[in-house]
Amino acid sequence: MITIKEIARECNVSPTTVSNILNGKPKVSQETKERVLETVNRLGYRPNYIAQGLRNQKTKMIGIIAEDIAQFTTPEIVEGIMSYCEENGYRSIVKNLRLYARWSDSWYNKEADYHAILEPAIRELTSIMVDGIIYIAGHARVIHCFPERFSTPAVMTYAFDSNPEIPSVGIDDQGSAYEIVKYLISKGHRRIGVIGGKADNIHTQERLLGYQKALFEHQILYNPAWIRYAAWDEVSAYPEAQELLKTEVTAVFCMSDKMAGGLYRCLNENGKRAGENLAVVGFDNQEIARYFIPGLTTMSLPLKEIGNVSAKLLLQQIEGAEKGTPRNDVKQKILIPCTFIERESVHRI
Amino acid sequence: MITIKEIARECNVSPTTVSNILNGKPKVSQETKERVLETVNRLGYRPNYIAQGLRNQKTKMIGIIAEDIAQFTTPEIVEGIMSYCEENGYRSIVKNLRLYARWSDSWYNKEADYHAILEPAIRELTSIMVDGIIYIAGHARVIHCFPERFSTPAVMTYAFDSNPEIPSVGIDDQGSAYEIVKYLISKGHRRIGVIGGKADNIHTQERLLGYQKALFEHQILYNPAWIRYAAWDEVSAYPEAQELLKTEVTAVFCMSDKMAGGLYRCLNENGKRAGENLAVVGFDNQEIARYFIPGLTTMSLPLKEIGNVSAKLLLQQIEGAEKGTPRNDVKQKILIPCTFIERESVHRI
Numbered sequence: 001m002i003t004i005k006e007i008a009r010e011c012n013v014s015p016t017t018v019s020n021i022l023n024g025k026p027k028v029s030q031e032t033k034e035r036v037l038e039t040v041n042r043l044g045y046r047p048n049y050i051a052q053g054l055r056n057q058k059t060k061m062i063g064i065i066a067e068d069i070a071q072f073t074t075p076e077i078v079e080g081i082m083s084y085c086e087e088n089g090y091r092s093i094v095k096n097l098r099l100y101a102r103w104s105d106s107w108y109n110k111e112a113d114y115h116a117i118l119e120p121a122i123r124e125l126t127s128i129m130v131d132g133i134i135y136i137a138g139h140a141r142v143i144h145c146f147p148e149r150f151s152t153p154a155v156m157t158y159a160f161d162s163n164p165e166i167p168s169v170g171i172d173d174q175g176s177a178y179e180i181v182k183y184l185i186s187k188g189h190r191r192i193g194v195i196g197g198k199a200d201n202i203h204t205q206e207r208l209l210g211y212q213k214a215l216f217e218h219q220i221l222y223n224p225a226w227i228r229y230a231a232w233d234e235v236s237a238y239p240e241a242q243e244l245l246k247t248e249v250t251a252v253f254c255m256s257d258k259m260a261g262g263l264y265r266c267l268n269e270n271g272k273r274a275g276e277n278l279a280v281v282g283f284d285n286q287e288i289a290r291y292f293i294p295g296l297t298t299m300s301l302p303l304k305e306i307g308n309v310s311a312k313l314l315l316q317q318i319e320g321a322e323k324g325t326p327r328n329d330v331k332q333k334i335l336i337p338c339t340f341i342e343r344e345s346v347h348r349i
Numbered sequence: 350m351i352t353i354k355e356i357a358r359e360c361n362v363s364p365t366t367v368s369n370i371l372n373g374k375p376k377v378s379q380e381t382k383e384r385v386l387e388t389v390n391r392l393g394y395r396p397n398y399i400a401q402g403l404r405n406q407k408t409k410m411i412g413i414i415a416e417d418i419a420q421f422t423t424p425e426i427v428e429g430i431m432s433y434c435e436e437n438g439y440r441s442i443v444k445n446l447r448l449y450a451r452w453s454d455s456w457y458n459k460e461a462d463y464h465a466i467l468e469p470a471i472r473e474l475t476s477i478m479v480d481g482i483i484y485i486a487g488h489a490r491v492i493h494c495f496p497e498r499f500s501t502p503a504v505m506t507y508a509f510d511s512n513p514e515i516p517s518v519g520i521d522d523q524g525s526a527y528e529i530v531k532y533l534i535s536k537g538h539r540r541i542g543v544i545g546g547k548a549d550n551i552h553t554q555e556r557l558l559g560y561q562k563a564l565f566e567h568q569i570l571y572n573p574a575w576i577r578y579a580a581w582d583e584v585s586a587y588p589e590a591q592e593l594l595k596t597e598v599t600a601v602f603c604m605s606d607k608m609a610g611g612l613y614r615c616l617n618e619n620g621k622r623a624g625e626n627l628a629v630v631g632f633d634n635q636e637i638a639r640y641f642i643p644g645l646t647t648m649s650l651p652l653k654e655i656g657n658v659s660a661k662l663l664l665q666q667i668e669g670a671e672k673g674t675p676r677n678d679v680k681q682k683i684l685i686p687c688t689f690i691e692r693e694s695v696h697r698i
Contacts (some may be wrong), residue, residue, distance in 0.1 A: 022472070037468070040498070061473075069443075079419050079450050086447075091473065094418075094443035097433075101428050119386070123371070124410075124440065128477050148388070234640070261640045268642050288640045291583070291610045292429040293617050 013037050028127045046118035061091045062314060063125035063133045065118075068100040071138040072286060073303055077157060080307020081134055088315055090131070100138060111144065118145065126152055136163075137244035140170055140202040153317035158312040160333070160344055166331040166343035167317075169235040169310045173203050176299045177210030177253070182279050183297075183340065184251045184335070185218050188349040189279055193226040195240050195259045204229070208256050230259055237262030244269065257289045258346075260296055279346040283338075295343030302336045309334055360385050411663060412474035412482045414467075417449040420487040421635060422652055427508060429656020430483055437664055439480070444470040449487060462492065467494065475501055481663045484510075489519055489551040502666035506659040507681070515617075516666075516681040518659045522552050525648045525687035526559030526602070529630050532689065533600045535569050537698040538628055542575040542598035544589050544608045553578070556604050557631070579608055586611030594619065599698055600628035606638045609645055609694075619686045628695040631688075644692030651685045658683055 004022075008015040013032060019027055021036045062085055066074050078094065086091050097117050099107055107114060125133055135150055137159030144162045146154050156168040156266055184192055195213060197204040200322055208227070215222055222273035237259035244252055245266060254260035260282035262276055274280040275294045282289055285300035313332060353371075361596055362381060362554075364562035370377050370385045376529050411434055415423050427443065435619040440656045446466050456463060475481055482501055484494055486508030493511045495503050505517040533541055540610055543560060546553040556690040557576070564571055577589035586608035593601055594615060603609035613623055631638055634649035662681060 069418060073426060079447065080447065082445060082447055083450065091469075092445075093473075094445065095444065096427065096431060096441075098428065098431055101432065117584040120440075124442075183550045258640075263644060264640075286636070288637045291607075291613075291640065293614060293642070328494050 003192055007036065007039055011039050014283075026262075029337050046159055052302075057129055058318075059129045060089060061093060061128070062311075062318075063128075063130035064092055064094045064136065065133060066094060066096050066136045067123050067138040069094070069096045071100060071157065073301060074136055074138070076303035077136050077307040077310075080304035081157075081311045082307075083269075083304075084308045084311035085315075090311075090315065093128075093130070095125060095127075102142045107312070122146075131318045134310050134314055135159075140206075142175070148295075153314055155310045155314045155317070158307060167313050167314065167334070169300060169306050169334045169336065171306065172208035172216070172335040172337040174210040174213070175335075177207035178214050179210075179338075179340055180283070180297075180299050181211045181214035181253055182217075182348065183342075184253065184279060184281060185220070187212060187279065187346055189227070190218070190220050191223075191247075191249045191253035193247065193252040194222075194228065194242045194254060195244070195254045195263065196227065196229045197232045197236050197255050197259075199229045203263060204255060211253060227275040230262070232256045233258050234262040234265070238266055241266040245272075245278075249278075249348070251281075254280065254282050257284045257286045257296060258284035260298075261288060261292070264292055264296075275347050279349075281346060285341050286331050289341070290343070292343075292345070294345050297345045298341050301337035301338055305336050308336070309336065325334075353682075356385065356388055359388050407480055407667075408478045409438060410442060410477070410478035410479050411597035411660075411667075412477075413441055413443045413483060413485065414470050414474070415443060415445050415485045416487040417447055418445045420449060421633075421649040422507065422650060423485055423487070424525050424657075425637065425652035425654040426485050429653035430506075430660045431656075432653075433657045434664075437660075439660075439664065440493055442474075442477075442479070444474060446470060449595070465617045471495075473616075480667045482661050483519040483654070484508075484669075489555075490524070490596045493562060499548050502663055504663045504666070506658045508581050510648055511579060516662050516683075518652060518662065518685065520622035520655065521686040522555035523559040523562070524684075526556035526604075526632070527563050528559075528686075528689055529632070529648050530583055531558045531566075532691075533602065533628060533630060533695065534563060535567070536600075536695055538600035538695075539567070539569050540572075540575070540596075540598045540600070542570075542593045542596065543577065544584065544593070544601060544603045545578045545614065546581045546604050547609075550580045560602060579607045579611070582607050583611040583614070590615040594621075594627075598627075600630075600695070603629065603631050606631035606635045606641075606645060606647055610637060610641070612638075615640055623694040623697050628698075630695060633686075634690050639692070641692075641694070646692045646694045648687035648688050649690050650687055652684050657686065 004015045004018050017028060018036055021033050044151050064078060064081060069075060082092050122211045133154045134157055136157045137143060140159050142160045143154060144164050144324060146161055146163050148163060154166050156166050158170055160168045192332060196208060204217040224246060228243060230236035230240050252263060260280055263280055267278060268272055272278060282296045282298035285298045289296040289298050353364045353367050357367045366377060367385055370382050388408055407516050413427060413430060419422060425522035431441050482503045483506055486492060486507045489508050491509045491511050494505060495510055495512050495513060503515050505515050505521055509517045528539060546559060562570060574594060577593060579589050584649060590612040603611060603612060609629055612668035616623055616627060629643045634647045638645040638647050
C-alpha cells in the first residue's frame with residue numbers, strides 16, 4: 001500500500017505537507033496542492049480513516065440504516081440527520097435495506113428474514129467503526145431491531161425499538177390529527193367522516209384518537225359509520241370515498257394526501273368539488289397536495305426535524321459514552337408535531 | 350479487540366462454527382446460532398470486512414456517491430444499482446453530498462466548493478476499500494468529477510464525466526421527446542407549444558431536438574413564438590402557460606410534470622380543461638401525474654433501469670480489472686429510453 005511518505009518523496013515535499021493537504025488545512029500553495037492531489041489519485045493512495053479512528057478512539061462517522069430510501073419519508077429524514085451531523089463535525093454513511101423493494105408490504109412479521117438482512121448491515125457499519133447508528137423505519141411500529149446490550153450508541157427513528165435502551169423519535173400523530181380536526185370544527189363542520197389507513201397501524205390508531213379527542217371536546221358524538229379504512233393509497237380509498245359520499249358528512253379527514261386524491265377523483269366524477277360541496281383535509285403534505293385543484297389543506301410531516309433530533313440524541317449518546325455516562329441517561333421517546341398547511345379545500349358552513 | 354477465537358471459547362464451539370454463523374452458512378443449529386450471535390453482540394465483536402477484503406483483494410462492496418438523495422430521481426436509481434449488485438453478490442454503501450440541500454441551484458459553477466465536498470467522499474470510500482464507485486448526478490450535465498487516471502473502477506450516472514475514461518449512463522431525452530410529440534401529432538395536433546426547462550440545460554436542449562425532429566418528419570414549421578422556458582416547477586411555468594393560452598396552439602408539450610401542473614392551474618382558472626380544450630403532455634411521470642384530473646399523459650423516466658445498467662457497467666469494469674483488461678475496453682455512453690404513459694390529457698382533433 002502507498003504511504004504518505006512515498007507521496008511526499010514523489011512530490012518533493014514533506015510528509016506533513018501531504019498530510020495537511022489531505023486534511024484540508026490551509027497555508028499550502030494551490031500549485032503544490034494540485035500536484036500532491038494528482039499524485040495521490042494517480043498512485044491510488046488511500047488515507048486510512050479506520051486507522052485514524054483507532055488512534056483517536058473515534059471515527060467521527062455515523063452510520064444510517066434505512067429500511068428503504070425509496071419510502072417518501074426517508075430522504076428528508078436522512079437530510080435532517082446529515083445536516084445536523086455535518087454542523088457538529090461528524091460524517092455519515094447510509095446502508096439501505098431495501099425492505100419494501102424486496103418484499104413489498106409482506107415482511108412485517110417475517111422476523112427471521114428481516115434479521116438476515118438487518119444483521120449484516122449492522123455488522124458492516126460496526127466493522128468500519130462508526131461511532132453510532134441511526135435506524136430509519138418506513139412506518140411507525142414496534143421493531144425488534146438493535147440487539148440487547150448493544151455496545152454501539154443507537155437511535156430508532158420513525159418507529160420504536162422493543163429494546164427499551166434505544167431512544168426513539170417519531171411524529172406526534174395524535175396531536176396533529178387533533179389539530180386538523182379542530183380546524184374543520186372551527187369552520188362549522190360537525191359531521192366529519194374519516195378515511196383512515198390500515199386499521200391495525202399505529203399511525204391510524206393515534207390519529208383516530210386525536211380525531212376522537214377533538215370531537216369530544218366539542219361534544220360531538222362519534223359515529224362509527226363515518227369511519228372507513230383503506231391502504232393509504234388512492235385506489236383503495238376510492239370505494240371508501242364513494243361510501244362516504246352517500247352519508248350526510250360535510251367534511252372528510254383523510255389520513256394521507258394520496259387517499260384524499262381518491263376522494264377528489266370521486267367528487268370530480270360526481271360533478272362536485274372539494275372546498276365547495278365537501279370539505280377535505282389530508283395528511284403528509286406530500287408534493288401532490290399542492291397540485292390538487294383546489295390545493296389540499298393538510299399536515300406537513302416534520303421529517304427534517306425528526307432527522308435533526310435523532311442526530312442530536314445520537315451525538316449526546318456518543319459524547320455521553322465518552323464521559324462514561326450510562327446510556328439510559330439519554331433514553332427518550334420524542335414525538336414531534338406536524339405543521340398545519342392551509343390551502344383551499346375547506347369551506348365554512 | 351475481540352476475536353473469533355474468544356467468541357468461540359465463550360460459547361464452547363469451534364472458531365469455524367462462529368465464522369460459519371457470521372458468514373450466514375447453513376448447517377448450524379438454531380440454538381447455537383442464537384447463542385453465538387448473542388455473544389457476538391454482547392462482546393461487541395466486529396468482523397473485519399476490511400481485512401477480509403485485503404486477503405481476497407476484493408471487498409465485494411461498491412460505493413455510491415449521490416449529489417443529493419432528496420432529488421426525486423435519485424432513490425429509484427439507488428434501488429436499481431443495489432438490486433443489481435445484490436443479485437451479483439456485491440454489497441453497497443451510500444455517501445450523500447447534499448449539494449442541493451447545501452447550495453440550492455447555485456453550485457454548478459463553483460468548482461472549488463464542489464471539489465471540497467466531493468474529494469473527501471471519494472477518499473472515504475477508497476479508504477474503506479470499495480471495489481468501485483457509482484456517482485449519481487441530480488441533473489444531466491458534463492461534470493469534472495473523478496480525477497484523471499483514477500485507479501478505482503467508476504461509473505457516472507445521469508450525467509457525463511469530463512474524464513473520457515469514465516463510462517456514463519443517462520436518459521434518451523431526444524428520442525423520448527420525439528416519441529411523445531409524435532403522439533400529439535397522431536392525435537391531429539399540428540400547432541404544438543412547448544414549456545421547456547431552463548434554456549441552457551442539456552435535458553431541455555435534447556428534448557427540443559426531439560420535438561424538432563417530430564415536427565420536421567411531419568413537415569410542420571417550427572414556430573419560435575410557441576417555445577417558452579421556465580425553471581422546471583409549477584410557479585415559473587404558470588406565466589408561460591398564460592402566454593401560450595393567448596396563442597392558437599391546440600397542444601402543449603411540458604418538459605416536466607410539475608410545469609404541466611402550472612398549465613393545469615391556468616386552464617382551470619380560465620374554465621378550461623386538459624384533454625378537452627387543450628391537449629397537455631408532461632415528462633418524468635412523477636407521482637403527481639396520476640393525481641392530476643384528468644390524469645396526465647407523460648414519459649416515465651427509466652430510473653431503475655439506469656441504476657441496473659450503471660451497476661452492470663461497474664461490475665464489468667471491476668471484473669475486467671481483475672482479468673487485466675484495460676478500462677477503456679468498457680468505456681461507454683449509454684442512453685436509455687423513457688416509457689410512454691397514456692392517461693386522459695390528450696384529445697383527438
